[in-house]
Amino acid sequence: xxxxxxxxxxxxxxxxxxxxxxxxxxxxxDYLFWYRQTMMRGLELLIYFNNNVPIDDSxxxxxxxxxxxxxxxxxxxxxxxxxxxxxxxxxxxxxASAGRLGEQFFGPGTRLTVL
Amino acid sequence: xxxVGLHLPTLSVQEGDNSIINCAYSNSASDYFIWYxxxxxxxxxxxxxxxxxxxxxxxxxxxxxLNKTVKHLSLQxxxxxxxxxxxxxxxxxTGGFxxxxxxxxxxxxxA
Numbered sequence: 001x002x003x004x005x006x007x008x009x010x011x012x013x014x015x016x017x018x019x020x021x022x023x024x025x026x027x028x029x030d031y032l033f034w035y036r037q038t039m040m041r042g043l044e045l046l047i048y049f050n051n052n053v054p055i056d057d058s059x060x061x062x063x064x065x066x067x068x069x070x071x072x073x074x075x076x077x078x079x080x081x082x083x084x085x086x087x088x089x090x091x092x093x094x095x096a097s098a099g100r101l102g103e104q105f106f107g108p109g110t111r112l113t114v115l
Numbered sequence: 116x117x118x119v120g121l122h123l124p125t126l127s128v129q130e131g132d133n134s135i136i137n138c139a140y141s142n143s144a145s146d147y148f149i150w151y152x153x154x155x156x157x158x159x160x161x162x163x164x165x166x167x168x169x170x171x172x173x174x175x176x177x178x179x180x181l182n183k184t185v186k187h188l189s190l191q192x193x194x195x196x197x198x199x200x201x202x203x204x205x206x207x208x209t210g211g212f213x214x215x216x217x218x219x220x221x222x223x224x225x226a
Contacts, residue, residue: 004158031212043159043204043216056213091158095212101166102149102208106158 004107006092012113018080021110024073025094033104034067034077035091043091049075050097082114123202127223134192136220138205143186145207149214150179150190153202159216162190162203192222200224 005024013019025032033048047057052069060067064083069075079086089111093104128134140148147166151159165172165179165188172179178191188205202221208214 033212033214035216042218045213045215048213050212093158097212100161100164102147102164102206102212102214103161104159104212104214106160108156109158 004092004094004105006090006107006110008110009108010111010113012115013082014115015083016081017114018078019082019086019112019114021077021090021092021112023075023077023092023107025075025092026096026105027073029094029096029105030072031095031097031104032069032075033093033095034075035093035106036088037091037109038088046077079112082112084114087112087114123219123221125221125223127225128195130195130197130224130226132195134190134195134199134222134224136190136192136203136222138188138190138217138220140186140188140205140207140217142207142209142215143183145209147208148179148181148188149206149208150177150188151204151206151216152199153204153219155201159204195222195224197224197226 007022034046037043046059047067049069067077089109091109093106095104149164150162153159163174170181176193180189202219204216204219206214206216
């Protein structure tokens, strides 16, 4: 298995632009998580899905952020409009309910820079 | 002015020595605890977990200790190697699969 796949790996955009981050979880995993990592706030859980349904989005910072999971093999995190303070590394992770409790498999991350 | 970022605690050890990384957790109702390792430029990687009804669990070269009385978790790495250099996160979870990560500790291994 290729592991969790994220694209793009790096994104540089200007303030006000729409940004879409993509994630392909490990096949067979039924949980998907989006995290944001910054020096200021560490690793924060933004939202997670179970069987493509959003379960907890309490970590989504504001309405500019939205996430979707149209099927079991694809999820997007969208920021519209983007702001410089959104600059961070965004990680997608997946896990299996039949696997070890709490074990999540992380992708390589997308480094977002908003100018 | 410039924002002040998280100042990660840092542990520096000599290659071959044992390392102990500590973590204080906040939720006494957490069901499980996990240690993750994050190398530079990569996502966190699962190391070992422990359920709240246990106080010790051993893996390959690693041991996790849980003290629920003082809400303290530790990760012991035996015979630390240069490849162990990374940031280590403790995380806690309750019930389902929502996991909350701590701030992390940076481990430097001197050759």
